[in-house]
Amino acid sequence: MLSEANVCLATRGLTKVFGAGRLKCVAVDHVDMDLCEGGVVSIVGESGSGKTTLAKMLLGLINPTEGEIYFQGKKRDISTQKKKQEYWKGIQAIFQDPYCSYNIFRKIDAVLLDCIHMRGGRKLPRARKTEMMEEACSFVNLKFEELTNKYPFELSGGQMQRLMIARVFLLKPKILVADEPTSMIDACSRATILDMLMQLRNEIGMTVIFITHDIGLAYYVSDVVYIMEHGKFVENGCADDVILHPKAPYTRRLISDVPKIHEVWDLSTV
Amino acid sequence: MENPTLEWVIDEKIPMLEVKELTTKYITRFHENVYAVDHVSLKVEAGKSLGIAGESGCGKSTLALSLMGYYFPPLHYTSGEIIIDGRNITGMDPDDVRKSILGTEIAYIPQSAMNALNPTQKVINFIEDVVQAHDPLKTKKEIYDLARSSFETLGLPAQVLQKYPVELSGGMKQRTVIAVAVILCPKVLIADEPSSALDVTSQKMVIKMLKELMKSGFIKSMIFITHELPLLYNVTDEIMVMYAGQVVEKAAAADAVFDPLHPYAKGLMGSIIVPESGLRSTKLVAIPGVPPNLKCPPPGCRFADRCKYVMPECRVTMVALREVKGGRAYRCIIPERELREIYSKEAYDTSVFAR
Numbered sequence: 141m142l143s144e145a146n147v148c149l150a151t152r153g154l155t156k157v158f159g160a161g162r163l164k165c166v167a168v169d170h171v172d173m174d175l176c177e178g179g180v181v182s183i184v185g186e187s188g189s190g191k192t193t194l195a196k197m198l199l200g201l202i203n204p205t206e207g208e209i210y211f212q213g214k215k216r217d218i219s220t221q222k223k224k225q226e227y228w229k230g231i232q233a234i235f236q237d238p239y240c241s242y243n244i245f246r247k248i249d250a251v252l253l254d255c256i257h258m259r260g261g262r263k264l265p266r267a268r269k270t271e272m273m274e275e276a277c278s279f280v281n282l283k284f285e286e287l288t289n290k291y292p293f294e295l296s297g298g299q300m301q302r303l304m305i306a307r308v309f310l311l312k313p314k315i316l317v318a319d320e321p322t323s324m325i326d327a328c329s330r331a332t333i334l335d336m337l338m339q340l341r342n343e344i345g346m347t348v349i350f351i352t353h354d355i356g357l358a359y360y361v362s363d364v365v366y367i368m369e370h371g372k373f374v375e376n377g378c379a380d381d382v383i384l385h386p387k388a389p390y391t392r393r394l395i396s397d398v399p400k401i402h403e404v405w406d407l408s409t410v
Numbered sequence: 411m412e413n414p415t416l417e418w419v420i421d422e423k424i425p426m427l428e429v430k431e432l433t434t435k436y437i438t439r440f441h442e443n444v445y446a447v448d449h450v451s452l453k454v455e456a457g458k459s460l461g462i463a464g465e466s467g468c469g470k471s472t473l474a475l476s477l478m479g480y481y482f483p484p485l486h487y488t489s490g491e492i493i494i495d496g497r498n499i500t501g502m503d504p505d506d507v508r509k510s511i512l513g514t515e516i517a518y519i520p521q522s523a524m525n526a527l528n529p530t531q532k533v534i535n536f537i538e539d540v541v542q543a544h545d546p547l548k549t550k551k552e553i554y555d556l557a558r559s560s561f562e563t564l565g566l567p568a569q570v571l572q573k574y575p576v577e578l579s580g581g582m583k584q585r586t587v588i589a590v591a592v593i594l595c596p597k598v599l600i601a602d603e604p605s606s607a608l609d610v611t612s613q614k615m616v617i618k619m620l621k622e623l624m625k626s627g628f629i630k631s632m633i634f635i636t637h638e639l640p641l642l643y644n645v646t647d648e649i650m651v652m653y654a655g656q657v658v659e660k661a662a663a664a665d666a667v668f669d670p671l672h673p674y675a676k677g678l679m680g681s682i683i684v685p686e687s688g689l690r691s692t693k694l695v696a697i698p699g700v701p702p703n704l705k706c707p708p709p710g711c712r713f714a715d716r717c718k719y720v721m722p723e724c725r726v727t728m729v730a731l732r733e734v735k736g737g738r739a740y741r742c743i744i745p746e747r748e749l750r751e752i753y754s755k756e757a758y759d760t761s762v763f764a765r
Contacts, residue, residue: 407617
């Protein structure tokens, strides 16, 4: 049991090892992190640093090799399917690729209806369900009437990602894991999606774990930043401290790799 | 300048690629015409690079395809001229274009270049195909030497040549594709989002490589397409902003980023994210709405529906590209001085998210 009251998700010595012997690969290496309620936490690292593996373990999609996850002060138990579904009411995700995030055989209203059912709204009257779905769609600037008879692949990437936010709006989880939600979306729609995500966070008071390789994006959205290298956290702290005054050489390198507009971008350091 | 090629280039000021009023269209299944590139004119001088910005669906990639003069359905040529280094390639037979223009005069790096390599072939076999298509008499030995020397110049290990694409990482694949694209020293290189699928470190390597290509004379000029404005600002000399198939703003890189004139360009600059102090105190501004359907484009200004400063006459009069001093041009009916007044009066929104 953990003592702090406002820590909603914590990990102790979380490790994931893929393969064995010569092919052994430690993707996440003894990670300790504490997430405070209502904050936005970014996990930043380059590809292959174990960000997504960590996210998948937090979501319960893969089992950790070692270590514990504490959810709302208690040790997480997802040993059965039923317990897992209970856990997923508290933690939800937005994935990188919107085109792969939906069941292509199900229409959009079925996707949204599932969320209402998951929150225990199975017995609500039909009109109320429609009203809730309309509310969720209008929150993300989509028109519910135009979506009802469509399949997810009929939407654009940005619209799909917004629909994902509408799902989260209906589910109202405690924690949202956003795994590179904007990396496949152009810079203009990116602003819209980030703004919606932050507005949603303020509205339902959830904790957001924002996973990205773009340190500028992490700086813009988050309160606390964790920098990850080869499965380990090399630096963490308040966003202003970490990004404006980085200490670890790895963080400095990440920052120097991002193109800037007010400072000179030094290309010689690759 | 220590490089002789570059010096010659700077002296002469030859336009490497000149495009005059190019219009191309897609013909859909239902025989509707979609004018994805609408009267676009551009000029790239030797030793210079041009950036093309715009959100998705604005015709950036279609413009890149059209510039090569190699059209295949559903893309069709309508009007305009493409002149590469003094040679007009409009109206050439597609087979001639493929043999004598692509690869040697103009080269193209597609958006998903990482998937452009054949997974069943080694990289060297792929290069053999490319080189032999232009010069069937070259022997395998000659091609190997050429490939190895150019890979070494570009900072790629020669072992890559003997590998299959699956054995390479994403960034390495991208750089390999670029190296193959420039192996015949094209005059113009069109890079269509070469780094959008890569992480920041690999992106920097790719950009460094592109810059070195220019410096070492492998390519004479470059067209770089992306929606990431900070990247464009750092890579190119001139930026052209496209909206709904039209050019809406053309300016030097610094002017386009710090002092945009067209309201759309202004809106795009509001989406810049860079890890610099002061970012957290500004709010990202997204442009509401979506680009118009190009099947039936609006008669007036195409940006009118999303524009903050829209006036009734915007929706009826066709707006021409307006040339202003400093080699800039923009497509808006409001004169330059009035636009600047509007922008300066507008209180800058510094409200932050409630954190």
